[in-house]
Amino acid sequence: MNFVNFKICLKLAFMMFTVQLTACVTFTPPAVDLVRFVPAEPLKRNIVEPKVKYLVRPDGYEYCARITGLPVTPTSRPMACAFWNTRRKECSIVTPVETGFNYLGHELRHCFEGAFHD
Amino acid sequence: MTKSRDATPIDAPKRLSLKAGLLVALGGSVFSESSLAENAILSVGFLSNYLPYSYLDAQGRLRGFDVDVVTRLAEVMSVKLDIVTEGLAKLNKKLKVGEVMFIGNQLLATPENRREYDFVKPYASIQMVSVLHEDDNRDLLSLDDFFGKKLGVLTGTGVEEQAKNVIGKAVVSFERIEEALQALAQKKLDAVLEESLIVEYFIERDNLPVKVAAPFAAPVNVGLVVHKANKAMQTQLNQAVQTILNDGSFKIISNRWFGYDVSRARVGHSLSG
Numbered sequence: 086m087n088f089v090n091f092k093i094c095l096k097l098a099f100m101m102f103t104v105q106l107t108a109c110v111t112f113t114p115p116a117v118d119l120v121r122f123v124p125a126e127p128l129k130r131n132i133v134e135p136k137v138k139y140l141v142r143p144d145g146y147e148y149c150a151r152i153t154g155l156p157v158t159p160t161s162r163p164m165a166c167a168f169w170n171t172r173r174k175e176c177s178i179v180t181p182v183e184t185g186f187n188y189l190g191h192e193l194r195h196c197f198e199g200a201f202h203d
Numbered sequence: 204m205t206k207s208r209d210a211t212p213i214d215a216p217k218r219l220s221l222k223a224g225l226l227v228a229l230g231g232s233v234f235s236e237s238s239l240a241e242n243a244i245l246s247v248g249f250l251s252n253y254l255p256y257s258y259l260d261a262q263g264r265l266r267g268f269d270v271d272v273v274t275r276l277a278e279v280m281s282v283k284l285d286i287v288t289e290g291l292a293k294l295n296k297k298l299k300v301g302e303v304m305f306i307g308n309q310l311l312a313t314p315e316n317r318r319e320y321d322f323v324k325p326y327a328s329i330q331m332v333s334v335l336h337e338d339d340n341r342d343l344l345s346l347d348d349f350f351g352k353k354l355g356v357l358t359g360t361g362v363e364e365q366a367k368n369v370i371g372k373a374v375v376s377f378e379r380i381e382e383a384l385q386a387l388a389q390k391k392l393d394a395v396l397e398e399s400l401i402v403e404y405f406i407e408r409d410n411l412p413v414k415v416a417a418p419f420a421a422p423v424n425v426g427l428v429v430h431k432a433n434k435a436m437q438t439q440l441n442q443a444v445q446t447i448l449n450d451g452s453f454k455i456i457s458n459r460w461f462g463y464d465v466s467r468a469r470v471g472h473s474l475s476g
Contacts, residue, residue, distance in 0.1 A: 131467075138342075140342055140344070142344065144345065148344055148345060149472055151345075151419075151420060151421065152330075152417075152418040152419070152420065152421055152470050153421055153470055153472045154421030154422070155472060155474060161474060161475050162474075162475055163472045163473065163474055163475075164472075164473045164474065164475050165472065165473045166470060166471065166472040166473070167470065167471045167472075168417060168418050168469055168470045168471075169469055170414065170415055170416075170469070171462075171463040171464075171469065172403070172461075172462045172463055173414060173415075177342070177417065179344070187473075188473045191471075191473045192471060192472075192473060194471075195471030199467055199469075199471075200328075200467040200468045200469070200470070200471055201471070202471065202472075
């Protein structure tokens, strides 16, 4: 291998390493939900006191992708989801088997506050 | 069938639909209006048998959630409505020649419809959901969960086809969704799959002991539709929809028909990435 080829290989290796690092980074939990939160004041809530159910599903990623329309891709996927019945004051949180408190906390906010992403 | 509904009192009404017809006859553009004149009469097409969105009551009056929303939009735009009720095929023809300025029902934003129409900002979130008996606390989230259970669906729909492909003969088809919901209320079925707002309406209207349970698909893209060339109408309707969402008037209409604000999705998520 001559020096030019060696430099190209080195560059390629570096690029692959960077891509791998990026792939790892994409699955870090959203920082916003790593802190304690207090639900919005009752008047601003969608359901003031929701009755919450927590469902752990082996098909959690796929179910959440299906009901939110967010696809499962190599770099992102829905990690948890929630759906609610405002009239009945009920909310269900769905996660895959492996999850984290940050995801549960985020979905719990949805149970109180409804849709707030857009 | 044509019915008129006052949104505001008028002094000098201008019939936009008639004007549009004349423009067609003269070979001009149907949709050359840059903006609506105040107190103009706006022809709007509605489906006449589409509960709870637009339907004729026992007295032959057009009622419905979409009718109330469009009436409020007309108030915001300071125009008077001239309501036309037809089937979708005829409404489509009338829209193309400018006899109606928009269709007052939210249509599905399918690729075919997007080629045909321009869509206005949506005002209601609609989603396919499972419906269970009030006493039923099972968590049935996917078609796989329905193996060995009786599932009611509306006949001749994509849902029926998909459900039959997965769970076969356990799928029971109904001509009218009210019949499926009644069967569920009598515990003759395990669940029904149907669009969320239609179900919410029948639960409320018929005081049924059933409940909306889990979503089965993502919220669908819907909206009022205008003719492709009518950007001015689309822009004004977009602004009017935003106004009624902001000023609280949509929420009042929504509460009247469904008991809560249906403008927001009833699902949330955490996304990686």
